[in-house]
């Protein structure tokens with residue numbers, strides 16, 4: 292421990308079965324298990340999934356210690372030689388790599404996300420949004436799955452901004468491939484009893500086939516870009532032209548594939564879920580929705596939003612922040628202790644696995660008044676939670692989200708863009724969260740696209 296003064300006691304969650312430990316409850320409903328245990332047993336817990344022991348930490352001081360002060364000691368859990376979980380899908384890309392590879396690749400990729408590039412990115416995001424909404428006219432008045440719509444919209448945004456290409460014709464195939472592969476990755480991590488992926492089960496075959504599809508898609512993009520001499524100044528250009536400062540070597544095809552797929556997956560899945568949850572929250576809070584529409588109408592006057600408009604849309608931004616609090620797309624992050632250490636009074640051996648319970652932090656009653664209520668106004672007038680580390684939708688420390696500025700523009704911008712034309716009304720009774728790497732609305736969210744009676748100034 293460096294400069295924190297807190298001290299915690301670790302509690303073992305009771306009821307571990309002899310071999311499986313707490314696996315049955317966790318496997319059935321991981322989010323409910325983690326939040327239920329935290330509510331019942333406290334901020335520093337230990338539980339067992341088969342042979343693996345995990346620590347669940349749900350206090351800002353513990354999060355700060357692990358993600359920031361002891362970031363060097365708490366590393367990512369993936370081993371490129373024996374990939375499990377997300378590494379099965381993303382290989383050794385920015386989310387899953389560690390050490391020198393991660394450092395070098397982060398240096399290469401970071402400039403794409405510099406604040407100075409966000410205005411141009413915002414224009415491209417808005418253009419994509421307008422184009423997709425043009426296709427919504429035939430769907431007006433009918434129920435649609437807004438989660439799927441947001442997934443497709445965010446996918447097209449990431450393809451156009453990072454790879455200067457359209458994925459419209461592959462969208463359904465890609466959505467399915469990511470759904471199948473991420474579920475497989477999630478189960479592989481938390482189910483130590485699964486069969487290895489070389490066994491030709493139906494599930495393994497399905498996984499291999501969707502991965503083949505994703506690989507072909509990404510390698511196709513690389514081949515196409517190498518064939519044309521045009522410069523786009525996008526992520527793909529940066530990756531292809533990156534050279535090692537010492538050796539002058541470029542990234543290998545495998546490295547390029549891993550990074551491109553990582554940005555592709557991490558860059559749309561999270562934002563899409565955040566947007567879907569936001570529409571759900573607005574649809575179930577009529578006063579907030581009315582205030583949102585009023586702000587959007589007043590600021591935009593029917594125009595397409597730009598990055599500059601965002602500073603005049605504080606309520607829209609607050610809605611997005613509050614949605615990320617209640618339904619953080621990454622509800623937990625995981626680390627492994629590289630050496631034995633002590634975290635705020637808790638001794639941890641080398642190899643100890645730790646989950647930072649972001650979902651729990653965001654609903655912690657010691658840090659949030661009315662923690663389970665949707666209250667966008669808590670973000671207005673510069674209000675912040677009493678602890679900086681009680682709100683971690685984008686993580687913290689050196690491994691914090693590289694796309695934080697991108698997502699903070701994209702979320703509110705697309706909300707404003709859609710909200711100026713449509714009133715999204717819930718067409719089902721309730722929605723359940725499901726943890727599958729990200730926090731998704733289980734089975735989607737059926738909503739009716741109700742056109743609003745406001746003048747629209749067309750941009751495209």
Ligand code: HEM
Pocket residue numbers: 385386387397449553554557558559561562565619620621624625683684685686687689690691692693694695697698
């Ligand atoms: C609302 C949207 C988003 C949320 C909630 C989110 C959340 C997160 C979180 C919590 C982490 C840290 C994971 C950890 O500590 O283990 C992370 C990392 C990452 N995110 Fe995001 N993210 C979002 C959008 C994006 C976007 C738009 C991109 C890219 C275009 C992106 C790319 C990445 C990458 C590459 C990493 C790994 C960074 C590293 O380890 O160096 N994310 N994200």
